[in-house]
Amino acid sequence: MKAEIAVVGSANLDLVVDVAKVPLVGETVLGGDLRRIPGGKGANQAVAAARLGRRVAMIGRVGDDDAGNGLRTSLESDEIDTTHLLSTPGTPSGIAFIAVQSDGDNSIIVSPGANAHLSIDDLVAAEPTLESAAVTLLQLEVPLNVVTAAARMSGGTVILNPAPAPPGGLPDALLAHTDVLVPNQTELAALAGVDCPVYSTTAADLARGLPCGSVVVTLGADGALVVDPTGVTHIPAPIVTPVDTTAAGDSFCGALPDAQIRGETLTAATEWAARVGAATTQRAGAQPSLPTPSEVEQLLG
Ligand code: RIB
Numbered sequence: 014m015k016a017e018i019a020v021v022g023s024a025n026l027d028l029v030v031d032v033a034k035v036p037l038v039g040e041t042v043l044g045g046d047l048r049r050i051p052g053g054k055g056a057n058q059a060v061a062a063a064r065l066g067r068r069v070a071m072i073g074r075v076g077d078d079d080a081g082n083g084l085r086t087s088l089e090s091d092e093i094d095t096t097h098l099l100s101t102p103g104t105p106s107g108i109a110f111i112a113v114q115s116d117g118d119n120s121i122i123v124s125p126g127a128n129a130h131l132s133i134d135d136l137v138a139a140e141p142t143l144e145s146a147a148v149t150l151l152q153l154e155v156p157l158n159v160v161t162a163a164a165r166m167s168g169g170t171v172i173l174n175p176a177p178a179p180p181g182g183l184p185d186a187l188l189a190h191t192d193v194l195v196p197n198q199t200e201l202a203a204l205a206g207v208d209c210p211v212y213s214t215t216a217a218d219l220a221r222g223l224p225c226g227s228v229v230v231t232l233g234a235d236g237a238l239v240v241d242p243t244g245v246t247h248i249p250a251p252i253v254t255p256v257d258t259t260a261a262g263d264s265f266c267g268a269l270p271d272a273q274i275r276g277e278t279l280t281a282a283t284e285w286a287a288r289v290g291a292a293t294t295q296r297a298g299a300q301p302s303l304p305t306p307s308e309v310e311q312l313l314g
Contacts, residue, residue: 016070016094018062018270019146021136021163022055023128023154024073024088024098025107026080027259027299035112035120044112051087052109052299053128054152054176057260061267061303062150063091065289067274070094070146072139072163073155074127076106081127087300097139101127107154117255117294123154123177131155133162144168148270152176157184164190170273173225174266178203185224192226193279195266201230217245229283231265231290233258239283246280250287251313255294257302264303265290288313 030044051060055073063069071093075081077100084106088095105126113119136143136159143149149167151160152174161184164171173191175183178200188194196204202211205219220228220240227241236250255261268289272282289304292312296302304312 014068015145016142017068017146017274018059018148018150019070019072019139019142019167020055020059020062020150021072021131021143021155021160022058022150022152023053023107023123023125024051024056024071024075024084025053025109025123025128025154026050026084027052027109027111029111029113029259029298031115032112033115035114048298050298050301051084052111052260053084053107054154054174054263055150056084056088057263057299057303058150058152058174058267059088059093060091060300061260061264061289062271063093064303064305065268065271066306067271068094070097070139070142072097072131072136072142074099074101074131074135076100076104076127077102078106080106080108097135097142099135101130104130111259113257113259113297117258119257119259121259125154128155131159133159135159136163136166140166147274148172150174150266150270152266153179157187161187161190170270172266172270174262175200175204176262182206188223188225193269194223194225194228195231195269196228197231197233197262227279229269229279229286231262236287237265237283239280241279248280248283248287251291253291253294253313257297258294260299260302261290261293263299264293267303
């Protein structure tokens with residue numbers, strides 16, 4: 014069966030340690046036991062959409078190693094089509110080093126490994142999937158030229174989560190092919206070339222200045238701003254005490270197209286995404302924390 018959502022992006026093995034507080038430069042801290050968890054922004058968004066009931070195909074690269082085999086198996090256990098998740102001999106899989114603070118916030122360093130080897134030729138091989146999917150979901154843990162090509166080749170709605178934000182901003186060609194851009198406040202500031210932090214009042218102005226379709230700015234516990242040609246709408250988030258915020262942004266991005274494919278407006282889709290994102294903060298880890306629709310309701314109480 015054809016995929017409804019094509020995800021072009023990263024798959025990483027997350028090496029996670031709980032700490033009271035992430036270390037400052039030059040500081041050493043002691044943490045908890047090391048946990049190995051499937052992650053990567055692309056794979057997380059793919060799993061998020063699949064758990065919400067969507068047919069998803071993953072286009073990416075893993076290493077020809079134990080981590081890569083585990084990441085592939087994990088995606089397949091969520092019934093994600095991995096035909097175009099290729100193995101890269103002689104290159105390690107992507108690895109993310111994650112420190113999770115006791116307040117649920119985190120710091121992440123990504124070693125891209127095989128993700129950096131995704132090529133435009135790989136997309137050409139997956140072109141029928143990109144052309145027929147209702148939505149293509151993109152992030153920036155694979156090469157920027159490949160993300161730009163994927164946006165161009167997509168036949169459906171293009172949703173771009175510009176994470177991590179590239180220092181030089183985004184190519185105009187990528188923004189021009191983006192229907193919905195989903196930055197957080199830090200990413201929006203980087204794209205607009207202004208100093209952090211960006212508060213919601215200025216976020217709407219900055220978002221309006223970007224040459225793409227619509228912008229949904231995620232505001233963490235404050236919810237999200239939908240900035241589209243009809244105006245600006247603030248969507249509050251459910252009030253929760255986070256356990257671990259890892260992948261909350263990814264589940265938000267996976268939930269948006271889930272609701273759009275059901276025919277919801279962008280505003281209604283953002284309300285759903287804010288609920289799914291908040292529910293994701295209630296459990297630890299990236300992919301283990303991604304909820305089904307019934308879990309969203311249970312986790313939010
Ligand atoms: O967004 C969370 C993800 O960022 C983690 O799973 C990690 O792999 C990095 O890609």
